Amino acid sequence: METRIAEIASGIYRLSTFVPQIAPPAGFTFNQFLVLGDEPLLFHAGLRRMFPLVREAVARLVPPERLRWIGFGHYEADESGAVNEWLAMAPHAEAAHGHTGCLVSLNDMADRTPRMLADGEVIDLGAGRRLRWIDTPHIPHGWDAGVLFEEASGTLLCGDLFTQIGDGPALTEADVVGPAIAAEDLFGFSSLNPGMGATIRRLAALSPRTLALMHGPSFAGDGAAALRALADDYDRRFQAAMN
Ligand SMILES: [Fe+2]
């Protein structure tokens, strides 16, 4: 296994590890995003067992001990598994997560007290980099779920939203909604609930220009349209499940 690096928006790097054994023959990617700034932030701590690979990839961009923030969309092995490895390596690093996730998991599981982010709260990385935390409870799964929006580049670090199988390019302008619908059919990873459409449309209101998928390529284009189409599909699924 190797971890490949690509800049998917100005100062935002995708670190991608492809695992052919998951969902064969297509395989599956695990991506982290490094946002540069005076206080560099890594979105997704990654799996504990992938930590050496991801650390080596980070080290090609910044000294890993300089990392200041470790964020993730929800508490789960591929999102947060290596959080304590990062905290041990980077003496000034703090985990940053939403209120729910800190209260139900991270205050106990993280080796240092995490920064608790309110819905809409901004992490200022300096150098013009501001990341806004947005609560998306249970979407696509996890009570503590949320996303980060990088305002300068219009990049939505959207975690498991738009998950797709396969090993595509680092950045694509191709459709990401169809592959996400196919992956939902395959895995059933989302927690269908009546708030899904409204919550995902709230993200569309940010009009992101880049969608940074945790599992799949990053998407450059009309992020709002993609989010609305995804919201429509989840509304359709929810209605179908209720009938
Ligand atoms: Fe997840």
Ligand SMILES: [Fe+2]
């Ligand atoms: Fe994930």
